[in-house]
Amino acid sequence: MDEIIEILEDLRPGVDYATCTTLIDDRYLDSLAIVALVAELEDAFDISIPAVEVVRENFNSVQAMHKMVTRLADEF
């Protein structure tokens, strides 16, 4: 999870990523940030994130992202 927070801090600083659970709902992450974030997560965790995974539920919090990354890494 720390690695994801690091990526997010680098991408869009100034948000309390450890506790925020409304990153999409409250528009902390827009579609541009999501596109960059997907590329970074793929590199960092050696996974492939298809467009179908880009839904609010998978990106609203760091926990949700971690869950998705873990699942995709297992599938891969």
Next chain:
Amino acid sequence: MTSYFSFAFMGVLLPLTILAYALMPRRARWAVLLGASYVFFWAISGKLIVFVVASSLLTYACGLGLSALLARRRAYVAQGMPRKEAKRRTARWMKLVVVAGVLGNFGILVVLKYLAFFSGAATSLLALVGISARIEVPSWGVPIGISFYTLMAVSYLVDVYRGTTKADRNPVRVALFLCFFPQIMEGPICRYEQTAQSLWAGNPVTRQNLFAGTLRILWGVAKKIIVADRLNLFVKPVFSDWQSYDGSVIALAAILYTVQLYCDFSGTMDVALGMGRIFGVTLPENFRQPFFSRTASEFWKRWHITLGAWFRDYVYYPVSLSAPMKRLTKGSRKVFGNRYGPLVASSGALFCVWLGNGLWHGAGSQYLFFGMYYFVLILLGGFLEPVMQRVSDRTGLNRDAVPYRAFQMLRTLVVIFVGELIFRAEGLRAGLGMLSSIAHSFRPESFVDGTVLGVGMDVHDYAVVCAFVLVMLCVGIARERGMDVSGWVGARALPIRWVVWMALVVAIVVLGAYGKGYVPLDPIYANF
């Protein structure tokens, strides 16, 4: 019957459908909805109904094909085959089926709606290289709602392909999902998971849903008949014969057309959502106070929401997250940084979205220009945002302060008015000519010397429009502050609920722009 706003629909088909639906045993209520949907479709588009049936069958068959291939993939895995290998073995066939379904649906749309435009463009191109040939294409007409149900069919197929929706084994349910009469004319563009099951469930007509649904329908009818139809008296002559008017009249026409379009489209959505509510079907909202937007990008998240969401999910993300675009994003981030890098890479996906959005509205140069207008503005907004952030950091400007927000809203309104002027103009040349008139022959005295009042609407018409727009503004502000206005009305005591309900009926009867001197406006989005 021409639309939801005809007597034949509101006075006959809708009440009869509600009655038949309520009397029918629960397990057979879908038949009433499907029957009413096909009667409505037939009444407006006649024999063209064959195309919606063809789209439904194609979508159903391709969904089943995808489902069979997914089952085969799961069987491979169950037999011990590595997941990756199982995926590889079925991937090509799955792609083939989904592409066939998507191309089949879009093919029908292109042939019926765009063939004349493309043949005209081809004729012009040939003329440019000195070949004088006229390409004649057959014209069958355009069935109602084809642009809406085609997008719904494609979303269903892509969702089944992605594995986020299960293919339906019932062809009638797929057909009902695509042509449910409240949504067929102007949307909202629903996803299968949102409506298919509740359409089939035969939910009872409860007193609460009947009240809330009819209240929402009345609110929509009021917007349409009191404001949109009345504004047609001014908008239509100015746009048809813009050379006869000075820039100030044209500028007012652009503003009033925007109000008209909003009242027409969001009013039709209120009617659609209200009808859905009566049958216990929750259709997705298509508007969220769009004129409170602070940027063009935000406007499109509040206006025609389901179209924007469709383009986001089925064009923007698939394009920007394709392998070459991901590589481009990574590379451009290294060169241009976190903010500009993704923007540079995403501009290709944004271009596809806005080209598609423009074309979806129609096969005219003004619609293509409309799409490109928003593409440039949204891209520009993305590039300027970091600059504005830096300026506000250095100057201590509070970007959330009321005056700055008001400035942003006003600026966005101007952007919207210009966009809608181009959108409504009778061709791109006319649109650009009208903009030029606003810039070069703006006569403020036209507002007071009787010029404006000489075009279609009198003082009484303006007073009615202003009064109703004020009511809409109050409702909009309440909703913007998080208040559920219809829920609030629904929770009041019975006499208060009836007063609100009757007030809307009286307003429509007394203030509606119908009868002698008025020509009702055909629902604008029904033509897209």
